[in-house]
Amino acid sequence: xxxxxxxxxxxxxxxxxxxxxGATLLHALRDKIGDTSPKGxxxxxxxxxxxxxxxxxxxxxxxxxxxxxxxxVIRTTAGLAxxxxxxxxxxxxxxxFATQCGFCxxxxxxxxxxxxxxxxxxxxxxxxxxxxxxxxxxxxxxxIIQAVLTAARANSQNVx
Amino acid sequence: MELRKSYFADQRKDGLHEIGQGRPxxxxxxxxxxxxxxxxDRNFPGMLHLKMVRSPxxxxxxxxxxxxxxxKHPGVxxxxxxxxxxxxVYTILILIQIGPEDETVxxxxxxxxxxxxxxxxxxxxxxxxxxxxxxxxxxxxVLPAVFDMEEAxxxxxxxxxxxxxxxxxxxxxxxxxxxxxxxxxxxxxxxxHILEQTYQSSPIEHAPTETTxxxxxxxxxxxxxCYTNTQAMFFTLDNASIIxxxxxxxxxxxxxxxxxxxxxxxxxxxxxxxxLGAKFTGRPVCFIYSREEEMQISSPRAAEKVVIKDGVMxxxxxxxxxxxxxxxxxxxxxxxxxGAQKGAAHYPGPxxxxxxxxxxxxxxxxxxxxxxxxxxxxxxxDFALExxxxxLARLIGMDPLEFRFINAYRDGDMKAHRQPTEGxxxxxxxxxxxxxxxWPVAEKYMAMSSYRKGG
Numbered sequence: 001x002x003x004x005x006x007x008x009x010x011x012x013x014x015x016x017x018x019x020x021x022g023a024t025l026l027h028a029l030r031d032k033i034g035d036t037s038p039k040g041x042x043x044x045x046x047x048x049x050x051x052x053x054x055x056x057x058x059x060x061x062x063x064x065x066x067x068x069x070x071x072x073v074i075r076t077t078a079g080l081a082x083x084x085x086x087x088x089x090x091x092x093x094x095x096x097f098a099t100q101c102g103f104c105x106x107x108x109x110x111x112x113x114x115x116x117x118x119x120x121x122x123x124x125x126x127x128x129x130x131x132x133x134x135x136x137x138x139x140x141x142x143x144i145i146q147a148v149l150t151a152a153r154a155n156s157q158n159v160x
Numbered sequence: 161m162e163l164r165k166s167y168f169a170d171q172r173k174d175g176l177h178e179i180g181q182g183r184p185x186x187x188x189x190x191x192x193x194x195x196x197x198x199x200x201d202r203n204f205p206g207m208l209h210l211k212m213v214r215s216p217x218x219x220x221x222x223x224x225x226x227x228x229x230x231x232k233h234p235g236v237x238x239x240x241x242x243x244x245x246x247x248x249v250y251t252i253l254i255l256i257q258i259g260p261e262d263e264t265v266x267x268x269x270x271x272x273x274x275x276x277x278x279x280x281x282x283x284x285x286x287x288x289x290x291x292x293x294x295x296x297x298x299x300x301x302v303l304p305a306v307f308d309m310e311e312a313x314x315x316x317x318x319x320x321x322x323x324x325x326x327x328x329x330x331x332x333x334x335x336x337x338x339x340x341x342x343x344x345x346x347x348x349x350x351x352x353h354i355l356e357q358t359y360q361s362s363p364i365e366h367a368p369t370e371t372t373x374x375x376x377x378x379x380x381x382x383x384x385x386c387y388t389n390t391q392a393m394f395f396t397l398d399n400a401s402i403i404x405x406x407x408x409x410x411x412x413x414x415x416x417x418x419x420x421x422x423x424x425x426x427x428x429x430x431x432x433x434x435x436l437g438a439k440f441t442g443r444p445v446c447f448i449y450s451r452e453e454e455m456q457i458s459s460p461r462a463a464e465k466v467v468i469k470d471g472v473m474x475x476x477x478x479x480x481x482x483x484x485x486x487x488x489x490x491x492x493x494x495x496x497x498x499g500a501q502k503g504a505a506h507y508p509g510p511x512x513x514x515x516x517x518x519x520x521x522x523x524x525x526x527x528x529x530x531x532x533x534x535x536x537x538x539x540x541x542d543f544a545l546e547x548x549x550x551x552l553a554r555l556i557g558m559d560p561l562e563f564r565f566i567n568a569y570r571d572g573d574m575k576a577h578r579q580p581t582e583g584x585x586x587x588x589x590x591x592x593x594x595x596x597x598x599w600p601v602a603e604k605y606m607a608m609s610s611y612r613k614g615g
Contacts (some may be wrong), residue, residue, distance in 0.1 A: 002255065037194025039419070040367040049369055077194035090192040102191030103419030104372045108191065114371035137369045137420045151369040 008072045010035065011079020019066045025059075026050045028066035029076065037078035037106045041135070048134030051107035052076050058114040058133075077106035080113070089113055092151035095146070100138035108134050112148045121156055124149065167588050168611065181298040183428035187417070198419050199387040202375045203445035206235055210437050211289035213279035213296045214457070215271035218526040219318065219373040222269055225279060226297040233295055235288030238440045239281040242268035245436060246405035249323070251493050252428055255398050255573035262323035263492035263529070265403055265432055269458040271300070272320055272491035273528050275457045277429075282437045282445060305526035309465060309486045312525045320491055320524040329489070329497040329522035337504035339518035341576035347480025351471025353555050358467045359379030359544035363460035363488070366533055370419020372458055373448030374430050379561040383436050385412040389419060392426040399428040404435060411435070424458055427494055459531035462496055468507075471515075472552050476566040483507040485520035485541065490529035497522045499530075499537030506538040508576040510543045510586050516576035561594060565605040570612055584610040 007014065010033065015021040017032050027045075029035045029052070038061050041047035045063040052061045053075040080087040086094065089109050099105045108131060115122055115130035122130070127148045136144065161366040165174070190196035191350045227239045242248050248268055251261045267278045279296050283289035304318040311317055312327040320327050331337050348354055374388035390396040393415050418425060449457065464487055471480035485503045489496035500522035507518050535542075553563035565587065573581045587610040594601050 030201070031203055034203075036197070037199070039370065040200065041371070041419075043452060047369055077192075081193055086192065093192045094188050097185065099185065099188050099191040101368075101370070101418060101420045102187060102196050103198065103368075105191040106194040130545075135368060135369060137422070138398075 004067045006066050006070055006100050008069045010074045011076060017066075021067060023050070023066050024062055025054075025064040025066045025069055025074075026061035029061060029074075035076055035078050035120050037076045039103050039106060041103065046135070047104070047107075048111065049104050049107040051110040051134065053110055055112060056114070056117070058111055060133075075110075075113075076097040077109050080109065087113075088154045089116065089148070089151040090153065096143050096147035096150060098140060098143040098147035100136075104134055104136045108136070108144055112151070115148070116152055116155060121149070121152055164592065167585070171611075180356065192220060196417060197417075198370055198417050199368070199373060199375050199389050199603065200446070200448055202377075202387045204375070207375070207446050208282045208284065208437065208441060209289045210287040210434055210445055210447035211283075211286070211293045212277045213281065213298065214493050215276040215278055215298075215300075217271060217300055217302050218274045219303040219320070220300035221303060222267060222271065222278070223299040223301055225299075227279065228280060229297070230292040230295040233283070233292035235284035235441065236281060236292045237284065238282045238437060239292075239296070240266065240282070240433065240436060240440070240582040241278075242266040244440070245403065245433070247403050249262070250399060250403050250428075252399060252426075252495065253397055253493070253498065254402070255395060258493075260323050262321050263494070265607070269581045273526055275528060276491070277433070278506055279316070280433050280437060282441060286300030289473055306528055307525055309463075309488050309521075309523040309525060310444065312523050312601045313521070318526070320526055324524060326537060327524045329500070329524075331497070331501070336519040336521045337501045339504050339516055339576050340506070341508075341517075342480075342515035343374050344480045344482050344517035348469075348471040348482075351479050352474045353552075354469065354471050355548070355552055355555055357471040357548055358549065359540075360519050361463055361540045361543070363463045363528070363530060364533065365455055365460050366420075366422040366424035367455065368418075368422065368424060371449040371451060371454040372425055372430055374434050374445070375444065375446045376431075376434045377444045378410070378438050378442055382406075382439075383410050383412065384438055385414060386431050386435055386567065387414045388431055389417070389421070390415050390425055390428075390431065391418055391421045391423065392428075395426065396428045396431050400432045400435060403428075403432040404439075422534050423461075425534060426532045427459055438546070449583045457492070457528070458605050459494055459529050461533035461536055461539075462490075462499060462530035463527075464503075464540040466503075466507075466541060468544060468548045470548060470552055472556060474556055476553075476556060476558050476563050478511060478513045478552070478567050480515040481508060481513045482517045483519070485518070487520065487522050487537065488527060488530060489522050489524050490527040491524060493522070493530040494529050494531040495536065496530055499532070503539035503541050505577055507545065509542075509549075510584070511564075512569040512573040512581075513567070513576065518576070559601065561590065561599055562601050562605055565590060565601065565608060568610075570610045572612060586610055
């Protein structure tokens with residue numbers, strides 16, 4: 001198996017790993033680096049549980065080759081709380097009872113973060129659209145949508 | 161949420177500290193920070209991957225299994241067949257005296273459904289395990305199969321499961337679970353109208369986001385820790401103990417974190433064979449279903465068929481109900497004999513009917529074994545019963561909600577299985593539903609109560 005060196009910034013820390021050529025970013029993050037916050041639900045790009053943010057874009061880490069991430073800035077849910085303080089999205093998910101089994105939660109939060117970074121005050125429709133690539137099988141969509149809208153309101157109040 | 165405290169005010173204590181209060185979920189902080197540890201988040205150095213060779217046939221005799229080529233595949237550490245499993249034939253509910261043992265951990269001599277586990281391959285990588293599994297040669301003699309419950313119950317149908325000897329579960333009450341209450345034929349004779357309808361359902365897959373699996377770590381001294389997403393920890397621990405013929409003190413199970421289950425993770429399928437692999441190799445073992453396996457191999461909700469015959473009076477009283485229910489267990493029992501039994505208790509519905517006759521069958525076919533899923537045994541029954549209630553109401557020209565008020569069981573009523581009704585509150589639920597749905601009913605129904613002293 002050909003090994004390739006890959007360097008990227010993960011949640012603010014420099015990472016350098018030798019990765020099997022053809023390995024996914026999901027595998028690199030979970031099995032090499034030990035960030036297990038992205039989850040492997042389908043490994044075929046349909047469930048969204050492995051969603052991460054690469055250079056500001058929402059990406060499925062199960063369909064992203066690790067070797068294509070050289071020099072990238074990657075963010076996962078594990079790095080979202082700063083200094084032990086929950087991100088407004090995390091706080092909103094916690095308060096709004098928007099987690100059940102929790103397996104889809106890290107991917108949902110990443111998708112929601114990309115939305116709020118671009119659209120600080122989204123409509124309900126925009127939230128639904130932004131989360132449409134993330135499957136929740138405990139049928140928790142309504143509390144999740146409410147949590148994202150609540151986090152958006154909290155953000156706009158902070159800015160004001 | 162608004163609590164309607166006017167109901168049963170004299171029967172309730174209101175000085176409670178927990179009930180009616182919002183409480184944060186204890187596991188939520190881990191979920192939102194990505195720190196919750198699911199079984200697959202455990203990674204051990206030197207961990208092996210387990211892949212199953214599965215039956216491509218619905219029903220076949222196994223003439224021979226040749227693992228010689230697969231064993232030579234680079235990275236393969238161990239290949240397990242039926243003869244490696246200490247107690248290979250088991251059934252989950254044997255722990256509560258529901259037998260016979262009827263399912264093989266790894267197929268022995270025969271496969272009874274398409275997807276059945278035949279050979280387990282343990283290798284250094286998932287890919288090596290997959291490639292080696294493809295090199296296992298199994299010689300099958302394909303047998304006639306049966307997929308339809310009524311076909312399976314006919315004389316001369318292919319015998320699905322020899323451990324039962326016939327294609328239905330044998331209850332202590334005979335070939336089916338029975339409920340007999342009153343005189344159902346006298347009830348039909350008295351009825352103004354009779355309506356018989358048949359309802360059918362297909363199997364339903366739970367499709368949890370986290371697929372089924374476990375990670376096993378050998379701890380030395382022949383002890384093993386099994387990180388699992390089982391929904392039935394003690395069924396799994398005790399059945400693993402039986403299958404592996406190991407005392408429970410050798411097995412440490414870590415669970416409680418399940419990435420979606422809906423009942424689909426109560427079967428004991430992945431843990432015993434993964435522990436066996438760890439025992440043979442001395443290495444940690446990961447056995448996790450691919451998404452494809454989860455959808456095709458994991459047990460679905462059973463397909464059901466329900467035949468309901470009701471006798472009803474013009475004034476709305478149901479006077480007789482006869483139900484025959486069929487639960488498709490697939491090739492093995494798992495939780496289906498219990499599901500069919502629950503149906504027998506449930507088919508009178510939440511209604512007081514003086515004459516009831518119920519038979520429910522747990523039927524074996526060459527389909528994927530079905531098992532637990534959210535109210536299995538009663539959910540499809542409820543669908544059928546409530547559609548039937550609407551049809552009965554239409555038949556006699558009555559409002560369907562008012563029709564339910566007439567037949568709703570109330571405290572003190574005797575149910576068909578001879579448990580007196582207590583704490584029903586059904587009338588009150590329907591009164592609230594009537595308001596919430598803006599579906600008004602006559603004032604006399606809004607004045608009813610489930611609670612009636614002395615009837």
